[in-house]
Amino acid sequence: MKNMKKKDILFCIVLLILPIFLNNYWTDVMVNIGFYAILGLSLNIILGYCGLFHMGHAAFYAIGAYTAAILNTKFNVPIFALVPLGGLFAGLLAAIIAKPIIHLRGDYLLIVTIGIVEIVRITLVNNIFGLTNGANGIFGIDRPNLFGFVIKTRTHFYYLIFAFAAITVYLFYQLENSRFGRALFYIKEDEVAAEGSGIDIAKYKLLAFVIGAVWAGMLGVIYSSNMLIICPESFNFWESVILFTIVLIGGSGNIKGVILGAFLIVGLPEIFRELATARMLVFGAAMIIMMIFRPEGILPVKRKIYKYENFE
């Protein structure tokens, strides 16, 4: 990360020492923001880079969380061992679902993904194969155990999420600047031109979808061990809407924008708690106003300028 700017480093240092000054409640809020930021970043690959209107991201998150909950409570598999497994299951499901629908245009895809998140929720509520324990959910999930060190306090989780977020940002930054990332941006800008340049659109879209899902699934595992109890209602359609708006309000396609979006959408309502009941009202109005005056988000993605190296 040679090109990290001073203020980015400062931001990281502030985050690193922040828990010292926060009480349990605000640390928990920060953990929440961290969860949503990482989820937002994983959705960003699908929605921000590739431009696929995907509003069912909570479904993959749920798969990860339930994989962890079931395997942990039934077979005592440790949480950290489940992280890749949760990602694998979410990715598999994403690949199976996305294959037939990935070619759908914009808002049709949006509706189908809403359908998927609803079907997943209904499946969980209906206690499929007797595994998900219906609407009550699963409880008694273990805390993560890192070589004998049990991660249990709020501050521990803060650092766990912080580390996860740092890895996510680093990897996704690499992805953004890779051949793969450029192809996704190209597909978003102009699908026909991208196809004309030899990009296999279906393959790249599917890959973007699966990568986003794997990441959400992995995070779902951590989520379940943070909450200790999970139920289908935690993964309803509104969760997906919140993720969708985090990406769009922050600045779709921009890593910093998405993180800012998570702070605004999860953090701000906590500050205005006295407005608790009216905050969703304000939220809805803000979405409309935002789209009218700044549709590209608060931190829009900067167009990259590539220099000709051998240009004379």
Add this chain to the structure above:
Amino acid sequence: MELFFTQLANGLAIGSIYALIALGYTMVYGILKLINFAHGDLFGIGAYLGLTLLTCFGLIGKLGFVTGIIVLAVMIFILVGIIGIMLEKIAYKPLRNSDRLSAVVSALGASIFLQNALMLIYGARIRAYPANVLEITTKTIVIFGLNLSVARVIIFVVSIVLMIVLYLFVQKTKMGVAIRAVAIDHEASKLMGINVNTIITIVFLIGPALGGIAGLMVGLCYGQVSFMIGWSYGLKAFIAAILGGIGNIPGAMVGGILLGVVEALGAAYLSLAWKDAIAFFILILILIVKPTGILGERVAEKI
């Protein structure tokens, strides 16, 4: 066999509700190529307005059941229509020339706004319609040996009448021709002397107004409303619109009734617990097999 016919009747009633709501989606989509996510909430507003007007003015007591309901329906038609027009002016008109994603997000924002406005005004609890009205609407009458509630019969008859009127309006009147023209090409319609803004306003009057009446009828039939009602019905109605072929007015009618019947029969014969998932499975299936919907052949665009 009686179960079959009872469920069929239930399906027809709920299906005509879906159809009425789906008309609003499909008309707006036809004109603006926009999914009006807030449409379901306008339906919810209709249901709540019905509750307020019934309790505040005591219409049924003063005017008798039939006149009372008709007056109520007219009031809701106008009020919800006005809200629909305001919605378009505030949330959609400024975005008419920007990209589609912005408009979709704005629509979602409008939906969240309206839904929470309903919650703040009426409270988060389920509200019941006045008992004197429900007494009449829950009475059963026997048709072809089947016990049907008055409300279900009203729903079916009113919906069919409204749909026929709308169909004639769109097919036979000058305004209807203009609506169809704008749906095909905004620019060309302007050149033909059609005021596109007026047409969009009219569509945002008719669509939400029909949705509002559907809301009133659901309130009369089931006797209760909650602020979430808009989403559950709205989403199903949207599926119905896609099923019939979005942008296609007869398609929305066919799709709505078909979806209602399939759902009711599925709930009876397959599984009640999976009832809500049936619609989504149908949605995914239709989008894979025939994305233009049952009647939608007009769309040449690749989807």
